[in-house]
Amino acid sequence: EAQVTQNPRYLITVTGKKLTVTCSQNMNHEYMSWYRQDPGLGLRQIYYSMNVEVTDKGDVPEGYKVSRKEKRNFPLILESPSPNQTSLYFCASSLSPRGDTQYFGPGTRLTVL
Amino acid sequence: EDQVTQSPEALRLQEGESSSLNCSYTVSGLRGLFWYRQDPGKGPEFLFTLYSAGEEKEKERLKATLTKKESFLHITAPKPEDSATYLCAVEGVGQGAQKLVFGQGTRLTINP
Numbered sequence: 001e002a003q004v005t006q007n008p009r010y011l012i013t014v015t016g017k018k019l020t021v022t023c024s025q026n027m028n029h030e031y032m033s034w035y036r037q038d039p040g041l042g043l044r045q046i047y048y049s050m051n052v053e054v055t056d057k058g059d060v061p062e063g064y065k066v067s068r069k070e071k072r073n074f075p076l077i078l079e080s081p082s083p084n085q086t087s088l089y090f091c092a093s094s095l096s097p098r099g100d101t102q103y104f105g106p107g108t109r110l111t112v113l
Numbered sequence: 114e115d116q117v118t119q120s121p122e123a124l125r126l127q128e129g130e131s132s133s134l135n136c137s138y139t140v141s142g143l144r145g146l147f148w149y150r151q152d153p154g155k156g157p158e159f160l161f162t163l164y165s166a167g168e169e170k171e172k173e174r175l176k177a178t179l180t181k182k183e184s185f186l187h188i189t190a191p192k193p194e195d196s197a198t199y200l201c202a203v204e205g206v207g208q209g210a211q212k213l214v215f216g217q218g219t220r221l222t223i224n225p
Contacts, residue, residue: 043215104156
């Protein structure tokens with residue numbers, strides 16, 4: 001089944017403890033992206049990747065890092081999480097970087113205490 | 114700056130009562146307009162992509178239409194299982210790599 005997977009689905013952590021949220025897609029998509037969703041603010045893009053080893057900032061990149069060493073994986077790294085990063089995170093992928101439909105993962109609910 | 118406004122914020126209908134959701138947008142050259150459905154705590158589920166004014170797409174009880182300034186999601190004879198938040202997003206040609214700008218969504222409730 002074609003899908004985007006994320007792990008973990010739920011995570012409670014404390015301020016400053018480094019964490020990684022994994023994202024993987026099995027559709028051979030070139031483009032991958034991370035979003036966060038907050039009440040009243042909607043979905044906002046954090047980082048995106050056009051292809052392997054090509055990444056760039058979205059609208060809200062502060063406090064996050066990403067890497068794209070393999071086409072299928074696009075992990076999101078929070079090196080020193082803070083409470084304002086408590087949010088619902090979604091990974092998405094599309095076949096090509098322009099005009100193609102993005103397919104979303106199931107989400108990761110992160111709470112930073 | 115690209116913007117998307119959805120209305121109404123929330124809509125409550127009786128089962129079988131047809132209605133429309135609105136998505137108004139401003140974009141520097143539309144590359145695509147996307148409709149998604151989102152259930153609470155889950156990822157957005159793709160519904161439709163529209164690329165040019167006049168285009169229409171249908172899927173079961175849903176029909177999406179597009180003009181140069183807005184898109185409508187028409188829902189015909191809805192059922193309780195159609196209850197969800199419906200999200201509209203646009204991608205503009207001025208954004209460089211694909212970036213979706215989302216609206217706030219319309220929360221639709223269908224009462225049996």
